Amino acid sequence: MHKNREKYSRIKNNDIQKRGMKKSAGPSINNSNSSNIDSEKKKSVREQEKFILTIFLGFILGIIASVLAWFITSKVIVPNIEFSENICKAYPEYMSAPKYSFRIRNIGKRDIMDIDIYFGIRIKGLDPSSSDVVSLVVPVGFNSNKITILRTSSKDFYGTTLEIKLNQCEKFKDSIFPAYIRKKYEQKELTLEDIYSLGTNVETLIVLMGYDKFSGSRKFFNSKPYKLNNIIEGHFMECSMDIKR
Numbered sequence: 531m532h533k534n535r536e537k538y539s540r541i542k543n544n545d546i547q548k549r550g551m552k553k554s555a556g557p558s559i560n561n562s563n564s565s566n567i568d569s570e571k572k573k574s575v576r577e578q579e580k581f582i583l584t585i586f587l588g589f590i591l592g593i594i595a596s597v598l599a600w601f602i603t604s605k606v607i608v609p610n611i612e613f614s615e616n617i618c619k620a621y622p623e624y625m626s627a628p629k630y631s632f633r634i635r636n637i638g639k640r641d642i643m644d645i646d647i648y649f650g651i652r653i654k655g656l657d658p659s660s661s662d663v664v665s666l667v668v669p670v671g672f673n674s675n676k677i678t679i680l681r682t683s684s685k686d687f688y689g690t691t692l693e694i695k696l697n698q699c700e701k702f703k704d705s706i707f708p709a710y711i712r713k714k715y716e717q718k719e720l721t722l723e724d725i726y727s728l729g730t731n732v733e734t735l736i737v738l739m740g741y742d743k744f745s746g747s748r749k750f751f752n753s754k755p756y757k758l759n760n761i762i763e764g765h766f767m768e769c770s771m772d773i774k775r
Contacts (some may be wrong), residue, residue, distance in 0.1 A: 586661035610638030613753035614771045616762040627719045636680045645677040645740035655730030666701040687769040726758040
């Protein structure tokens with residue numbers, strides 16, 4: 531009887547110990563599962579952050595590349611017009627007045643086309659009683675101030691010489707000009723020196739507008755202001771922007 535009680539007591543203690551072991555093992559398994567879930571969440575967050583960072587960097591690099599491409603095509607690889615430093619004055623036999631001309635060339639990287647070119651004159655003090663400035667545009671060239679294309683001269687010299695046609699500017703018939711100017715215009719004998727003698731200050735300027743052959747963008751160029759001492763008698767040298775006296 532006593533032995534049976536001891537045996538029953540041992541069996542009961544063993545059962546209690548086993549149940550205790552199962553209970554103690556439960557939280558450990560749960561903790562392990564929770565740790566795995568947290569690890570997966572952190573990994574997912576890192577991947578999302580990496581993805582967002584990649585998109586952001588791609589966006590920034592795209593903007594930088596676009597700006598750089600725009601700068602190169604619109605500011606670096608573009609037409610660039612050079613104007614002669616002086617105005618050439620010559621005396622052709624077939625003209626009663628001197629012939630005036632200037633030379634231009636494209637020293638840029640691309641051709642420029644569909645060009646409008648103007649020779650502007652600004653006269654200050656033409657009317658002593660007024661401070662107004664009289665501005666007028668004189669025809670140049672052979673095709674109503676137009677040039678079809680000006681090819682690049684970055685490798686070989688390619689310049690264009692254009693005549694200033696003072697005696698085709700009808701503005702000189704206006705009464706604002708002195709009688710001797712109007713008379714010389716009618717007789718086709720008007721000279722640039724006559725114009726520079728007017729008013730208190732006279733400047734002339736060449737303005738050129740055309741389209742970049744590659745990008746199609748409109749480009750504007752202008753020369754320095756020319757003064758009376760920029761009129762040089764002679765002729766333009768071959769393959770040069772200089773005037774030989």
